Amino acid sequence: MSNDHQRLNELFNQAVNLPESERSGFLAKACGADTDLRRTVEEMLAHDPGVTQTMAATHPDSGPPEPGTPEPAGPSVFSPGDTVDKYTITRRVAPKFGAMGEVYEATETGLDEERRVALKVPCSSKKDDPRTLEMFTAEKQTLSRMQHPGIPKVYNVGTTEDGIPYLAMEFIDGEHLLDYCNRTCMTIPKRLELFAMICDIMRHAHLKLEAHSDLKPANILVCEEHGEPRPMVIDFGVSKPSQDPSASGRDEMPNGGTLGFTHVYASPEQLSGQGTETASDIYSLGVILYELLVGKRPFDEARLQQEFKELVANAEPITPSTRVTQLAPQDKSDIARDRGTPLASLASTLRSELEWIPLKALRKKPEDRYESASAFGKDIRRYLNHEALEAGPESQLYRQRKWLRRHRFSVGASAAVAIALIAGIVASILFAVEATNAQADAERQKESAQRQSYMANFTLAKIYEEDADSPRVLESLEDCQKALQTPSSSSMPFEWQHLRAKLDDSILTSTFGFDLNEFESNWETHDAIAFHP
Template sequence: MVVQGDKIIDAATFAQIEEYFTSALTIDKHKRFDWIEKTLRHDTSLLQEVRSLLLAHHASDTFLTTPFPVKKTINKITERCPDLTGRRLGVYEVIRKIASGGMGRIYSAKRSDGEYEQVVAIKVVEVSNINIELFLKERQLLADIQHPNIVTLLDGGTLEEGFPYLVMELVDGMPIDAYIDCYQLSPTEIVTLCRDLCQVIDDAHQQGIIHCDLKPDNILVINKGRRKGTLKLLDFGIAHSSKPSSKPYVGITPEYASPQRHQSHVPHRSDDVFSLGIIFGQLLSGKPLTLTEKTNAIKKPYKTADIAALSRHIKNKELKLIFKKATADKRQARYHSASEFQADLNNWLDEKPINAVQGGWWYFYSKYIYRYRNFLLIILIFALFSLTVGQIAGQYFEQQESAELRQESRQDDADEAVEDLDRLLATIPHTPSLEQEVTTLTMNRLHEWEQENPKNQTIKIHYADILIRMGNISGHPYYMNLGYIDKARDYYQQALDIYKNLANREEAQLSTSTQQSILINQSFIRHRLAELSLYDESQSAVEGWKAMRSIREALNIENFVALPSKQRLFVLQMLLAEAYESLRIHAYADTWELLQKAQQLLAEDDISPAKRFKEVQYLNAFYHEITGHLYFLKGNINAALGTYTKIMRPNSDSTAIETGRYRYLITRVDSAFACMGFQQKSPQMKLQHFKYFEYARINLENLAKEYIDVPLLQRQSKRMNLTDKNKFCSDPIKFLLPPAGKKPD
């Protein structure tokens, strides 16, 4: 069964419609309607459907196809719109025709009401019996989109003769392929231009719009010089909205359409990625598209771009692999979004490892070492590490023959890879950006081993734990993060999927303790996702906090102290996150109850083995910070002071205080001291307030300079520098707690 417009069509009828439609496309466009009228004259229902598709297909080839409601009905397909030259449409005077196509004409016009000068483009529908729903949909899509690189809808109406027209921004540019040919752009300049195009498409996707007809003619470049061209995206005639009410449309440009679009699947953003890939390959090769013949679901042949022929003309190996990944036949093998495509183009421009390259360890190490070639110490560490692992692995595999022993070796390699990462990050200073790059190397290796050993539970768990780390670095609010919330959510979701797959194995394969650990790990990741929902405004503070609590309570475990140390640490982090968020909504009784449970876990001696010492030391300080905030917000100043002083200061003999998030915690505590001094009437206490205010402001400013890649610190430092000291504590929650409910800059 297929849904076409508001009608339900059975699969057999839809196959007939598609067959006649595809056959009509092989006939000269001026003779198509005569042929279809003659061929289907005895089946008016089928004739109407095929004719509607042909009309919409013609409309997709014109400049901008957006309708307004037609005021009168014209039945003859041959009736044409009159020439508009010299006519006045509203406040616009039509100057001349500048373009025309199978279904419409484009005129230049100028504003003539004397209010201000403006030159625009007016598009009028050529024939009357068009698919009005298609034009109405495009009009609404263009009205919804506000973007400097997407052509702007200005006005519209209907002629006296009943033909709808649109008033659009007049784009004085050339198609992207002609622009590149005109200025003879280098491969680097072409990649830069395509990267910017990916950004435009991703922005449209973020607004719920899938273009569905990307091709060079619909992508113009406004000529401002060789390196100053501005992209303009046109023609949303067959675009698709991801809103539930949107209805898919089957019109396509065959040579740029994905295999799924040829199979009449519902449009997906990966279809735009495929079209972007074809355009990318065409621009890099500098050659016209070579077409090849394939067949669709009903074995009907159609012409599409020859991927192999395009690939042969791309000289750079990495760019060739990027092209192949973008144009993969299966959606799951492609880039999942235009932003992922853009990220790999950025990686190529920045000489970083390319995600499309399955080059193994040496590829990633060589790219990393080349990019940071001035860091001789890091180069030496990685060179020695890679050489040692390679020699050990080579000697080991020479001696082993059985698959079981090779799997055990990979498990050992995974254990060592995680330990090596921990040691490396513990011995070198690092920002979140550097930590992300180093962690990515380990993540890619673990992913490769996990693919080689799909049944190895230990490697899967190592890989899931590294994904959680990547989520923390990318965009979790309680870490020094890079501000990429969507990436953090993707990493957490991948880790959750791994644990779900482990939990779905036969119970006989997993011990009871392992099943319980996997359940807690899943809950911890779901809890992290709920925490992110507060940070990106997708939930209110109260609803987000309730979601976090329900996830933890669903564990239904009475004695958390009896759990393994890793799972106790996960539960501790959930408790403290809930306690912190409960302060925002003034649920102080819940805060106290959560802190009591957290204190029981912190009191255990074996919760902090050496490899998790820094984490537990930070969580202990976090516990005292929340407790102090609770006393302060309830007005018990002496208890708050006593609690805050239990937190180790930078002059203490501690290693955790060297981490950025611990130092940021100290600035929040100093802010609390400042607020408490401000609330006192004593001049001496007010002076103490200003002293701690300066401590917090200077320390936060230094942190922001040191961690320049952390948007949270930049925003907090700027806000504190602009804050009137005397009004500093008008809203204590704002300064005592990290900001939530706002996307990072």
């Protein structure tokens, strides 16, 4: 194969795995000034419009199509009204899944109540291949092992009178994950709640020793149940037993070709052909979470596959908060709007703890990622509950701060009581001692009590700063002064003066609109708060 032909195929294979709305921008960047190359790829896409669709990924977003909606392009195995055993074809909803076949909406008869099913059949060129039936049977067995409301039920596998294999499954009225979240302007906390539910689904699959191998937003549909979103993970047809030593990054297909992962969501070990394990699914989930938060994937996919493989293997992903700041103004505005988040606070919302989570899932070595989908989901819920994260630093101060955040109001009240009691405690101790050594001990206890009260109030001030609650920040800083019994601001510790200066700048900015550059200290990574008596 010539280099030009190889590049053409690589670009086509990358483009078909992208949402249609992203293809034009991808081709513009990848092809550059080579208009002939771009035109050729676009023609290939135009003649094969359904090649990105997988199994049920194109189930209708909102029920039956509007009158006059055209059928998907391309030759069809069945037509509306055809009967396949006990199933009556309604319409074709996916002209192709991978490179293998088609998906139809059908009605199953012979039941007390008719039910809609998704009927998966091979395309015309594969319908006579006996290995297709074997593959459908294997997929049925895979799905039959997994009984979870977030995984479509499989009803039947068989062969028509004409010898065409088929797989009948639960029909999902759902919308692709990203499309649903963006259309509903789902906030970041709500996106995290939805993602934690996806982790629960994958936990079930992994407990059944099944790695999905091709997790991506198009393989996650969102339905609504009683007005609440419910995710469904689909297309386990390319999955491999997670302990199968023969599992590779690309699965063999009946025609001798390959149906594997989608490379922009694939782990480094998948891209290098080292195999598919549950750890690869964790990586893919990390890419999905990154995209849910930022609106972009962590790596630039406008490259040939070999270049992308090297990028994923060697480069560290840009942090989500940095990725947002690098976007074009209109992209930033659109992403903030889709997340129901003010543009000014988008990067700060993603900064620090929240971005630790996808970055842990995206680590190069499988053993450095979350050990399971369950651990991944638990860390998401810890973040939502203001608890210390598995992805966070091991420092004692970080975990103390998370505890204080969760109990801020009770701690604040206790700190106020502590300040009031310090004078009485110290006085009692001083009256009780007579010797110099005892008095020195009393002074040490006094300083220790002051230091602990100071640290508690200063930590509260930092928490209120993160919440942009300036009045409470000021109140906590004043309590710090009371704790140290230091009326002069210039005599307070450096970190106190720095936070007070930031607070003054924030007040000026909100009052007068000044654009002040603030120095952001990485508070979470400090092992202790500096204290200068």
